[in-house]
Amino acid sequence: xxxxxxxxxxxxxxxxxxxxxxxxxxxxxxxxxxxxxxxxxxxxxxxxxxxxxxxxxxxxxxxxxxxxxxxxxxxxxxxxxxxxxxxxxxxxxxxxxxxxxxxxxxxxxxxxxxxxxxxxxxxxxxxxxxxxxxxxxxxxxxxxxxxxxxxxxxxxxxxxxxxxxxxxxxxxxxxxxxxxxxxxxxxxxxxxxxxxxxxxxxxxxxxxxxxxxxxxxxxxxxxxxxxxxxxxxxxxxxxxxxxxxxxxxxxxxxxxxxxx
Amino acid sequence: xxxxxxxxxxxxxxxxxxxxxxxxxxxxxxxxxxxxxxxxxxxxxxxxxxxxxxxxxxxxxxxxxxxxxxxxxxxxxxxxxxxxxxxxxxxxxxxxxxxxxxxxxxxxxxxxxxxxxxxxxxxxxxxxxxxxxxxxxxxxxxxxxxxxxxxxxxxxxxxxxxxxxxxxxxxxxxxxxxxxxxxxxxxxxxxxxxxxxxxxxxxxxxxxxxxxxxxxxxxxxxxxxxxxxxxxxxxxxxxxxxxxxxxxxxxxxxxxxxxxxxxxxxxxxxxxxx
Numbered sequence: 001x002x003x004x005x006x007x008x009x010x011x012x013x014x015x016x017x018x019x020x021x022x023x024x025x026x027x028x029x030x031x032x033x034x035x036x037x038x039x040x041x042x043x044x045x046x047x048x049x050x051x052x053x054x055x056x057x058x059x060x061x062x063x064x065x066x067x068x069x070x071x072x073x074x075x076x077x078x079x080x081x082x083x084x085x086x087x088x089x090x091x092x093x094x095x096x097x098x099x100x101x102x103x104x105x106x107x108x109x110x111x112x113x114x115x116x117x118x119x120x121x122x123x124x125x126x127x128x129x130x131x132x133x134x135x136x137x138x139x140x141x142x143x144x145x146x147x148x149x150x151x152x153x154x155x156x157x158x159x160x161x162x163x164x165x166x167x168x169x170x171x172x173x174x175x176x177x178x179x180x181x182x183x184x185x186x187x188x189x190x191x192x193x194x195x196x197x198x199x200x201x202x203x204x205x206x207x208x209x210x211x212x213x214x215x216x217x218x219x220x221x222x223x224x225x226x227x228x229x230x231x232x233x234x235x236x237x238x239x240x241x242x243x244x245x246x247x248x249x250x251x252x253x254x255x256x257x258x259x260x
Numbered sequence: 261x262x263x264x265x266x267x268x269x270x271x272x273x274x275x276x277x278x279x280x281x282x283x284x285x286x287x288x289x290x291x292x293x294x295x296x297x298x299x300x301x302x303x304x305x306x307x308x309x310x311x312x313x314x315x316x317x318x319x320x321x322x323x324x325x326x327x328x329x330x331x332x333x334x335x336x337x338x339x340x341x342x343x344x345x346x347x348x349x350x351x352x353x354x355x356x357x358x359x360x361x362x363x364x365x366x367x368x369x370x371x372x373x374x375x376x377x378x379x380x381x382x383x384x385x386x387x388x389x390x391x392x393x394x395x396x397x398x399x400x401x402x403x404x405x406x407x408x409x410x411x412x413x414x415x416x417x418x419x420x421x422x423x424x425x426x427x428x429x430x431x432x433x434x435x436x437x438x439x440x441x442x443x444x445x446x447x448x449x450x451x452x453x454x455x456x457x458x459x460x461x462x463x464x465x466x467x468x469x470x471x472x473x474x475x476x477x478x479x480x481x482x483x484x485x486x487x488x489x490x491x492x493x494x495x496x497x498x499x500x501x502x503x504x505x506x507x508x509x510x511x512x513x514x515x516x517x518x519x520x521x522x523x524x525x526x527x528x529x530x531x532x533x534x
């Protein structure tokens with residue numbers, strides 16, 4: 001019995017300590033921007049690794065998600081003779097929810113895990129320690145550019161996901177199933193609100209980008225420097241980022257669309 | 261050195277240092293002094309925290325108690341900025357080399373110069389080539405770290421450690437896992453660089469013969485305290501059985517061959533599993 005309480009206490013303390021470390025880490029990484037502003041090449045290089053290399057998986061997934069939405073939406077809406085509303089249905093689902101959330105999950109799986117493994121291995125091979133001894137702050141030099149790259153990339157990737165998804169929905173709905181092209185686009189134009197729908201979706205993706213990059217980089221930095229430690233940290237990145245994205249999505253949705 | 265601070269002749273002075281990790285005491289009230297311009301070796305069996313000692317000197321770890329003075333500055337009393345300024349004058353050679361794997365040999369050596377100075381690229385080039393020439397790897401400048409052998413990466417790391425012309429270099433197990441030729445090269449380089457560049461070197465190692473051949477002074481650490489110190493000759497003639505066993509590499513002695521266990525015969529006869 002005492003042992004259970006003991007373990008509970010230790011677990012709580014450990015998680016609180018980790019939370020504290022991650023908050024300090026985040027502050028340090030965010031304020032490191034002064035370091036990369038004079039050297040934008042550090043950032044562009046990471047934008048390529050984090051953002052551009054995630055491009056393909058986002059485009060392909062967005063296309064298929066949009067096509068499925070078009071198909072499912074058509075079957076349901078046509079029961080009520082409302083297939084002209086397919087455009088708004090596809091676009092609203094993508095822009096409000098699926099764009100930011102699915103792009104966020106894919107980002108955590110593709111870019112987040114890569115970041116954790118990279119930083120974790122740099123720690124395991126003493127590269128971070130080596131930098132410290134060369135009087136180069138590893139958080140500012142290594143973490144900050146990666147953090148901002150993730151933070152900038154995800155909103156763009158989510159927007160791209162939604163755009164490609166709409167095209168996928170249009171391909172299935174209009175080209176294959178024969179929904180009227182004009183109705184598809186004009187309903188979308190008329191009913192999709194820039195602030196309520198598109199801006200809220202962008203805000204979500206900014207939040208997800210922030211959280212997913214933070215988790216991925218912190219897990220890498222805080223990893224136990226062994227091969228097992230790195231593998232665990234990578235798994236934790238994907239699991240924790242997914243939970244964080246889905247949980248935050250619920251909260252943000254409740255805040256944004258709750259009073260409608 | 262009654263006041264415990266480093267002076268003109270002493271570059272690094274460690275006073276009454278204690279450090280523990282995970283409930284285990286790694287250092288128990290140890291004091292040592294490292295002379296400027298000399299090669300000091302810190303030896304001891306694996307797991308005695310020799311690398312930890314280097315990290316304490318470099319300010320990467322904090323002691324539970326005691327002070328570390330480097331060039332008359334209290335390492336653990338410095339601000340972040342001052343500590344980084346001090347580290348620019350300390351080179352460290354990690355056991356793994358710790359080269360940045362996404363950069364070529366050339367860029368690895370240019371890295372600290374680019375980070376800390378605003379020299380032009382042609383000047384950096386000359387500096388990098390000079391450092392590479394010193395370790396004999398000028399021809400390897402375009403290789404990536406994963407194309408280097410273990411001995412070569414340590415030499416590249418050495419070139420990087422001297423890139424900013426530091427006042428001291430800390431070597432973490434420089435001889436471990438090297439073939440005889442690389443070993444000879446490294447021993448020669450450490451000795452040569454120390455004289456040529458007027459460095460102060462600290463070698464942490466358990467390779468007795470190689471280390472003793474170039475060290476001016478040796479500290480032997482075991483079980484958290486210093487068990488022997490002196491010049492290589494003094495150490496060789498030490499009357500401590502422990503030091504003798506360590507220097508000769510005997511299998512049995514004060515450090516027993518057998519892990520503590522109950523009586524052998526009794527253990528064989530008894531039927532209990534554990």
